[in-house]
Amino acid sequence: MKPRGSIRRRLFFQLSGVAAILSLAFFLIVRVVAERAAEGTQDDILAASATAITDSLRSEDGQVTLELPYSALSMLQTVHQDRVFYRVVAAGETLTGYDDLPVPDPAPTRGQPVFETIYYRGDSFRVVAILRPLGPASAATDVVVLVAQTRLGLEAISRQITGVATGVGVGFFLLATALSLWAAGSALTPFDRITGSVLRRGPKDLRPVTADTPAELVPLVEALNNFMARLRASLLRTEDFITEAAHRVRTPLATVRAQAEVTHRKLNKPEHKQAIREMIRAIDECSRSAGQMLDHAMVTFRTDSLARDDVDLVALMAEAVERLGPTAELKDIFIRQDLPSEPVPFRGDGILLQAALQNVLDNAIKYSPEDSEITVAVEVGEALRLSVTDQGRGFGDADLSRLIGRFERGGNVGQVVGSGLGLTIANDVANAHDGRLSIANNKEGQGVCVSLLLPR
Amino acid sequence: MRFAFVATLILTMLSGAARSFEVEDHVIYRATPESGVLRVISTADRDVFEPIILAFQAENPGLTVDYTIAGTSDLMQAIHVENAVFDIAISSAMDLQTRLANDGFARTYEDADTGAMPAWASWRNQIFAFTQEPAVLLVSDAYFSPGTAPRTREELIELLRADPERFAGRIGTYDVRRSGFGYLMATQDSRNSDVFWRLMEVMGRLDAKLYCCSGEMIRAVSDGELALAYNVLGSYAALQQDKIKGFQIVEFEDHVNVMLRTALIPANSQNAGAAQRLIDFLTALNQRPDLVEVSGLPAVNPTLLQNNTALRPIRFGPELLVFLDQLRRSNFLRNWENSLLQN
Ligand SMILES: Nc1ncnc2c1ncn2[C@@H]1O[C@H](COP(=O)(O)OP(=O)(O)OP(=O)(O)O)[C@@H](O)[C@H]1O
Ligand SMILES: [Mg+2]
Numbered sequence: 027m028k029p030r031g032s033i034r035r036r037l038f039f040q041l042s043g044v045a046a047i048l049s050l051a052f053f054l055i056v057r058v059v060a061e062r063a064a065e066g067t068q069d070d071i072l073a074a075s076a077t078a079i080t081d082s083l084r085s086e087d088g089q090v091t092l093e094l095p096y097s098a099l100s101m102l103q104t105v106h107q108d109r110v111f112y113r114v115v116a117a118g119e120t121l122t123g124y125d126d127l128p129v130p131d132p133a134p135t136r137g138q139p140v141f142e143t144i145y146y147r148g149d150s151f152r153v154v155a156i157l158r159p160l161g162p163a164s165a166a167t168d169v170v171v172l173v174a175q176t177r178l179g180l181e182a183i184s185r186q187i188t189g190v191a192t193g194v195g196v197g198f199f200l201l202a203t204a205l206s207l208w209a210a211g212s213a214l215t216p217f218d219r220i221t222g223s224v225l226r227r228g229p230k231d232l233r234p235v236t237a238d239t240p241a242e243l244v245p246l247v248e249a250l251n252n253f254m255a256r257l258r259a260s261l262l263r264t265e266d267f268i269t270e271a272a273h274r275v276r277t278p279l280a281t282v283r284a285q286a287e288v289t290h291r292k293l294n295k296p297e298h299k300q301a302i303r304e305m306i307r308a309i310d311e312c313s314r315s316a317g318q319m320l321d322h323a324m325v326t327f328r329t330d331s332l333a334r335d336d337v338d339l340v341a342l343m344a345e346a347v348e349r350l351g352p353t354a355e356l357k358d359i360f361i362r363q364d365l366p367s368e369p370v371p372f373r374g375d376g377i378l379l380q381a382a383l384q385n386v387l388d389n390a391i392k393y394s395p396e397d398s399e400i401t402v403a404v405e406v407g408e409a410l411r412l413s414v415t416d417q418g419r420g421f422g423d424a425d426l427s428r429l430i431g432r433f434e435r436g437g438n439v440g441q442v443v444g445s446g447l448g449l450t451i452a453n454d455v456a457n458a459h460d461g462r463l464s465i466a467n468n469k470e471g472q473g474v475c476v477s478l479l480l481p482r
Numbered sequence: 483m484r485f486a487f488v489a490t491l492i493l494t495m496l497s498g499a500a501r502s503f504e505v506e507d508h509v510i511y512r513a514t515p516e517s518g519v520l521r522v523i524s525t526a527d528r529d530v531f532e533p534i535i536l537a538f539q540a541e542n543p544g545l546t547v548d549y550t551i552a553g554t555s556d557l558m559q560a561i562h563v564e565n566a567v568f569d570i571a572i573s574s575a576m577d578l579q580t581r582l583a584n585d586g587f588a589r590t591y592e593d594a595d596t597g598a599m600p601a602w603a604s605w606r607n608q609i610f611a612f613t614q615e616p617a618v619l620l621v622s623d624a625y626f627s628p629g630t631a632p633r634t635r636e637e638l639i640e641l642l643r644a645d646p647e648r649f650a651g652r653i654g655t656y657d658v659r660r661s662g663f664g665y666l667m668a669t670q671d672s673r674n675s676d677v678f679w680r681l682m683e684v685m686g687r688l689d690a691k692l693y694c695c696s697g698e699m700i701r702a703v704s705d706g707e708l709a710l711a712y713n714v715l716g717s718y719a720a721l722q723q724d725k726i727k728g729f730q731i732v733e734f735e736d737h738v739n740v741m742l743r744t745a746l747i748p749a750n751s752q753n754a755g756a757a758q759r760l761i762d763f764l765t766a767l768n769q770r771p772d773l774v775e776v777s778g779l780p781a782v783n784p785t786l787l788q789n790n791t792a793l794r795p796i797r798f799g800p801e802l803l804v805f806l807d808q809l810r811r812s813n814f815l816r817n818w819e820n821s822l823l824q825n
Contacts, residue, residue: 091809092809092810093809093810093813094804094807094809094810095804096673096801096804098804099799099800099801099803099804100799100800100801100804102800103799103800103801107605107606107798107799108800109583109584109585109586109606109800110584110800110803111584121809122807122808122809122810123807124585147585147586148586149586
């Protein structure tokens with residue numbers, strides 16, 4: 027499957043994109059608000075200064091006069107040592123101060139001071155202009171007071187605010203980015219959890235997924251469970267079908283075989299006898315296959331919900347030997363039982379383990395010459411080891427891992443009847459019990475050693 | 483030291499009337515070989531400043547120093563109105579220096595080596611103070627035996643009131659209409675306490691004599707011509723005390739105005755580098771006791787101010803422009819004349 031895009035990456039980029047926008051907005055808002063506030067403060071002080079001047083204006087004999095108040099300029103003292111200019115204009119004539127300080131346009135009206143930022147004498151200045159009528163109401167003189175101050179303090183505050191806002195904005199963005207990374211990760215943990223719970227299953231585990239699922243994933247998990255249920259049903263149907271088919275084939279085969287034997291005895295011509303013998307062999311092979319298929323289906327079915335009974339491995343091995351004893355005797359094969367006197371307890375499915383052991387032991391008998399010896403042993407080491415060692419023909423140079431596959435038979439079988447399912451069954455049983463099947467040619471002498479390794 | 487009059491200054495400045503600034507003295511300290519010229523305009527007398535110039539020149543070989551002496555208002559006139567070319571302007575008039583800086587006639591010197599200098603000793607990185615000189619009361623030995631001099635302005639008023647015959651015509655102070663220093667001290671006094679106007683009133687009644695300069699007052703007091711002189715430049719009096727006897731210097735206990743002598747680099751300076759070096763040299767004056775000794779200029783000394791809280795150094799700031807306002811000035815002078823010139 028080729029991945030297209032990544033939810034994590036998308037989440038991360040979207041979240042940090044939002045964080046970036048928010049940080050920028052924060053930065054701009056803080057700057058604008060703070061600079062307005064700083065400017066407002068300067069305007070207030072300038073207005074206070076200008077008001078102090080207008081308050082000291084006097085009209086003496088129709089002449090406007092002024093005693094410039096000390097506080098009017100001393101209140102403009104700043105840490106940043108701003109430059110200060112002022113001008114008093116009475117009826118269009120400069121009364122005192124700097125006569126080149128421009129009167130703002132539009133000029134102030136009564137009770138309506140004008141604030142303006144101007145460029146004057148090589149610096150940027152904030153100017154306030156206040157108008158105050160002086161003298162008798164009928165012949166009032168309009169006096170305009172201008173006070174100007176450089177904006178060094180303002181600029182310093184602005185720099186400081188910009189610095190702080192940048193710092194906080196960047197910090198916020200970095201924090202938010204880190205958090206979005208974490209959030210994107212944590213939002214996706216349910217995916218990991220469900221993926222994990224599906225991945226950890228054995229190859230044949232088709233039970234529904236029950237891991238904790240967030241609401242958004244419930245449909246997906248339900249769909250998955252649904253799918254698995256259908257798969258399981260279809261598998262079971264197949265197994266059922268095979269079982270049924272095997273049964274149906276076995277019974278008539280038994281009848282055919284009996285009839286063939288009878289016929290074999292009756293016939294005299296050697297070529298006819300030979301034909302019937304081949305027929306019987308084919309029938310044997312057929313019925314062996316059917317039997318093994320049945321067993322295999324049984325193993326598949328039982329591993330699905332594995333029984334965990336207390337079993338004694340020594341007793342199991344002894345039972346397998348007892349069951350196959352007659353077959354061995356037919357070939358004069360002696361089975362040496364190298365078994366501990368104490369029971370070796372194990373939790374597992376006794377029927378499956380028995381089937382596995384019988385298949386391994388059956389192989390040993392089948393592929394051994396007459397008058398040979400087979401050793402069965404149960405050892406308790408790092409793992410529990412149930413081994414069957416024979417002195418037969420060995421695996422030859424066959425690919426051992428392939429022999430475990432279904433219907434795989436070696437090149438060494440000769441006339442021996444078989445279906446290629448024995449080792450598959452033994453292997454499946456071992457795996458179902460979290461163990462494994464180990465097969466190897468004997469290092470010394472001929473024969474093989476096949477062992478079922480089970481965890482303690 | 484000269485504190486020439488400032489009276490017509492502001493009007494001249496604003497009307498732009500052409501009036502060439504007056505040079506009192508002009509000295510050239512030539513260096514051979516010469517690699518540069520530093521043009522200094524200063525209000526400090528030659529004998530006061532010469533040792534400092536020579537010491538500076540010793541540290542800067544090859545630099546010719548062209549030293550022009552002018553009164554405070556002429557210095558202002560030269561730079562503010564006539565745009566005369568000088569590399570550094572040294573003045574005792576803090577208010578006028580402040581005005582030069584405020585109006586944009588001074589150059590900024592950001593990395594001035596003002597290491598140990600307090601923050602109040604400079605303004606806008608354009609004005610740099612290097613001395614602190616108090617305004618003091620001089621009393622004549624002929625009138626006051628040691629320990630009997632008044633210690634506050636109140637005591638002085640009481641003393642003058644108690645014995646008018648003895649002091650009539652025997653007290654002196656600056657004619658603030660003619661002396662920039664006198665005007666600065668009087669305006670600061672008027673701000674610092676309301677005793678000032680009462681004192682002026684009393685002095686007016688006693689027919690106080692008015693002077694243009696500290697030197698004349700010191701001479702008059704030591705001669706016994708005056709019983710006391712108010713608001714004399716203390717540094718100058720201390721330097722004179724070694725040569726001419728007959729007077730005591732009294733620093734009042736209520737408050738003492740302390741003037742800062744300052745240097746600034748005019749905007750049109752043509753050798754700002756050398757001017758900056760001279761500023762660094764001047765602001766380090768407190769590390770040259772030998773120069774302080776010979777020049778009689780007391781270096782800026784914050785610990786002295788901490789130990790004697792009566793000392794009030796005049797602070798830089800836009801408020802120094804208040805008394806330079808022409809209306810405010812004429813008002814002040816009118817009040818002053820009303821108090822002092824009663825007869
Ligand atoms: N003990 C053994 N000695 C030699 N070869 C063996 C032995 N056991 C298994 N084999 C080889 O491995 C092959 C696979 O064995 P497996 O039991 O799966 O199949 P089978 O014995 O041929 O058929 P059946 O399903 O009837 O047992 C055999 O065909 C044979 O070649
Ligand atoms: Mg087999």
